[in-house]
Amino acid sequence: MIDFSNWRHTFKLDPDKPIEEEQLERICESGTDAIIVGGTLGVTYDNTLELMSRVRRYAVPCVLEVSNLQAIVPGFDSYFVPIVLNAGNPNVIFAPHVAAIQSFGSYIPWEEIVAEGYLVCNPDSSVAEVTQAKQITSPEEARAYAHTATKLCRLPIFYVEYSGSFGEPEIVRACMRAMDGAHLFYGGGITSPSQAKEMAEIADTVVVGNIIYDDSNAALSTVEAVKNTNKK
Template identity: 45%
Template sequence: MNEWKHIFKLDPAKEISNEHLEMVCESGTDAVIVGGTDNVTLDGVMNLLMRIRRYSITCILEISTMEAIAPGFDYYFIPMVMNSKAKKWMMDMQHQAIKQYRELMNWNEIFFEGYCILNQDAKAFTHTNSFMPDDGDVTAYAYMAEHVFHLPIFYMEYSGKYGNPKLVEQVKSELESTLLFYGGGIENVSQAREIKEHADVIIVGNGIYTDIEEAIKTVKAVKEY
C-alpha cells in the first residue's frame, strides 16, 4: 500500500457497463475501492465484487454499513469520520463491528482511515452529521490521525467537489508515516497531477461515471509523476 499512487472508487449502487469496468480494472490503477453512501446493499456489493474478480486487481471494501460487509475482498477500509458531530461515526459503529466480527477479522487485511469530509453539499457530509472544519481543524485532525490514533490513512474526502490543493499541501506537511489519501472532483489529468504533487494517493470516483476516457487518463498521469 505504501507504493500506491492511484485508486478508482466504484459505487455498488451505480450502474457500470462491462466495457467500462474492464477499462477501469485494466487501466494500471493500483486498486479498486468498492464503496458508497446511499443504497449500499450486500447484493450490490457482492455483484460488483464478482465482476471485478474477473481481473487481477487489488479490491478493497470501504465499509459504510455493517449490513453490506462481504467476504472475498483483499482489504477492508473502515472510516472514522473525524469531523462528525456524532460519536456514532467516529467510534460506535467501529466498536459494534469489532464486537460482532473480531473473531473473523484478519488484521493484515483491515485498515482504519481517519476521514475528513470537506464538502458540505455531499450526501456523506449530511449522512454522517459532519460540520465544516476550517483549515486549522483539518491539519489538526491529520496530526491526531497520526500521533494520537496512529492510523495508517488520513483521507480528505471532497465527494465530487474539487478541493483546495494548498490545504492538501498543508495536511501533507503534518504527516510522516500516515498516508494521505485524497478523493473528490478529479476529472482530468491536470487536476490529478496537481493533487498528486502532495497527496500520497488520489482516488477517482465520479469521473468513472461522467467521463470514463478522462478518468482512465488520470492513472498514467500520476504514475509518471
C-alpha cells in the first residue's frame, strides 16, 4: 500500500479534461507529493490509460481514484476507492463495490487498495448530483460523519469534498477533530496560495484540481504555499 501519511499537497487530474504536455510536466515536477487521477463524468478506460501513461513518465507517485468499473486501469501505485457517506442514493454507497468484488474479486490487488470515506459538501457539484448527496447543515453533522468513517468504519482516509467551491473552514476543522488516527484530505475550489494555505492549516492533505485547467501558474503556486504551512 502506498504511504500517504506524509502527503501535504496533491494535484488531481481529470482524464476527461485535456492538458498540454508542457503543462503536465510542470505539474508532475512541481514538488507535489502525488498525482490523483479521477473525475465524476466522462471518465473511461481509454482516457484514464492515456493520462496514466503520460504521468508515468515522471517520478511522482500516481494513484487512481476509482469512479467506475469501466475505468479501472492496471499500473497505478495505488487505488483509492471512495465511499460517499452522505449519498442520498443507497445504490451508490456499497452496491458498486459489491458488484466489483463479485465480478473481479480474485483479481483485485488488495494490498494496493485504500478506502476513502467521502463527505460531499457542495450540493451543486456533479458528484453531489450523481450520488444525490444529502446537504451538510452544520459542523456538528460533519463531525458525526467523520466519526462514523473513522471510529465505526475504521477508514484510513476521510475526504472532505467541496468540488468546485471553496469550503467552510469550520466544517473541515470539525472533521479534523474526529480523525482518531485517520488522514484528512480536503479538496475543492482552491484557486490561490492563500486558500491553499488556509486549508493546509487544518487538513493533512490539500488536493488541488480544477484550477490546473484554468490557471496553471496559480495551481503551481499552491505547492509551496501548502508545503510551507504547518497545521494549527
